[in-house]
Amino acid sequence: MLTRSDYLHPRDEIMQTMDRIYRYRMTTTSGGNLSIRDESGDIWITPARVDKGNLTRNDITRVRSDGTVEGPHPPSSEFPFHKAIYDARPDIRAIVHAHPVALVAFSICQTVPNTRLFHQTHSVSGKVGFAPYACPGSQQLGSNIATTFAEGCDSVILENHGVVVGAESLARAFERFEAFEFAGKTLIKASKLGSVQYLSDSQLELAASRSVDLPSFEPSTASQQERELRKQLCEFIRRGCRQRLLISTEGSFSARVDKDSFLITPTQQDRESLTIEDLVLVQDGNREAGKKASRAVLAHRAIYQQHPSVDAIVFAHPVNATAFSVTNSVFDTRTIPESYVFLRDVGRVPYGVQYQHDGKIADYISTASPAAILENDGVLVTGSSVLDAFDRLEVLETTSEAVINATSIGKVSAMSQAVIDELRSAFQLD
Missing domain, CATH: 3.40.225.10 (Class II aldolase/adducin N-terminal domain)
Incomplete structure (x- = not known):
């Protein structure tokens, strides 16, 4: 079944999603980038050095499969790792990278939040992973991240950097990103109260199997x-x-x-x-x-x-x-x-x-x-x-x-x- 996002141009979908991420204070003016790989293999991505809080549809950059660039700005400096992820995971059609405060906290502690707090967060976040540090924008960073995604991970903490998630659509990638950050925030808050309780396999199955x-x-x-x-x-x-x-x-x-x-x-x-x-x-x-x-x-x-x-x-x-x-x-x-x-x-x-x-x-x-x-x-x-x-x-x-x-x-x-x-x-x- 087609959804509303299926009728949106990649420019509009990226612009609207970035507006939401920025409005939710899940990234900064200069931080983060979004991309969509379309059916022809072209990659639409947020531009470099453009205010994320004032992004317009015309700012979105298109990188064709042959490497040519269309748009008034160069693509994000993180384009190499977007491209590396798409090459490693043909099933992924959209990527969200940002610096939400909770997941950044996990990244600088070199750990990954346990998403077994809630059934929905666990299922939406998918398999979580960790990618070692490399200089932002470098080919090595792209290689590190792509290797983690190639292992089947969907939500990846970047050491001393932030987070990147991938999914079959940008709408789904945003949901995954939001759920992962929600798990991180809840864990940080809960740790101030006492010992955190995680769900067992049977408890997760109880919630997942319910139907009406x-x-x-x-x-x-x-x-x-x-x-x-x-x-x-x-x-x-x-x-x-x-x-x-x-x-x-x-x-x-x-x-x-x-x-x-x-x-x-x-x-x-x-x-x-x-x-x-x-x-x-x-x-x-x-x-x-x-x-x-x-x-x-x-x-x-x-x-x-x-x-x-x-x-x-x-x-x-x-x-x-x-x-x-x-x-x-x-x-x-x-x-x-x-x-x-x-x-x-x-x-x-x-x-x-x-x-x-x-x-x-x-x-x-x-x-x-x-x-x-x-x-x-x-x-x-x-x-x-x-x-x-x-x-x-x-x-x-x-x-x-x-x-x-x-x-x-x-x-x-x-x-x-x-x-x-x-x-x-x-x-x-x-």
Whole structure:
């Protein structure tokens, strides 16, 4: 099936992807380069010495298979290693190289992050590897990197340099790059909390093998409520991606339309680029025809059925909150008033509960506990509206970051029971 990127010219796809990487602060003005090898063997690549934060489609350079160069600028100085990777791996059609802070930290420690933190990060990142140092732009660097890719690696840490990933498309390469950096960031944050828990082969298989095949139906004309919720979901999903509360390959967001129906994000689609048409209506256990709902759809449905007061649900992977999910460290909301008022007591869900079809995930949510930490799978947050759920997600993440930062300063001090009782009375918390 063709995707949106299949209709984009390489110039536009490279420009848009670099804009996203720069906007996410995953590279610098002068750092990083992207390329696409087209069906004729020509390589389209970002130019040398051009501001990555102000790149235009006309800046993209084309290097033909015969070595001739087209464009107003010379190709990136790293072109030799792009070419070496393509020569070593005919299956790779796109490459992302950049200097995101977490993976750079691993590169200067000469180590590779363990991606077995989450099933999706492990599968998306592919086989990870390490390439020894050589001068940037040199043929030796190209040889070192190509050798590592030739061994079957897809995501490679470059010693004292950064990272390079390859994939069958630029969209897929970006997802791989983002997931790899996400794993690196989470590991760094989690190390401040305690011992990191990694997934076993059987745990990874549990997540990978889950599937949901709901019957389909042809929906009637959308109600005004449904139309409004489609707009809200898309806006908050996009905001969540840009605020790094969501990543393109992880998580799901839904909103209740009425007693027996809700809208939910589709599976295997870039979260930030979702449109109102992409969202899937689920009604009486059936999915909107022609669309594939998130694999978490049954967990969402179980929560809506058991909790009439819940009108929005988000499963997400914000880095700091997710760091709690991969350690045994207890997340305590009793740190500042806002955290307790918005989140109350945040529970912890054993690994894999949300993947089952028995609906038990709903038992971990209540009015007194609207959010939960999912072991090795991020967080679950519910709300009375899309805004309410998103607000709680933000509070959960900012509180997590504050607590992790506080561990570098001293002992974290929780509010006393007397303060909690005062908050419960002042805000009428049941």
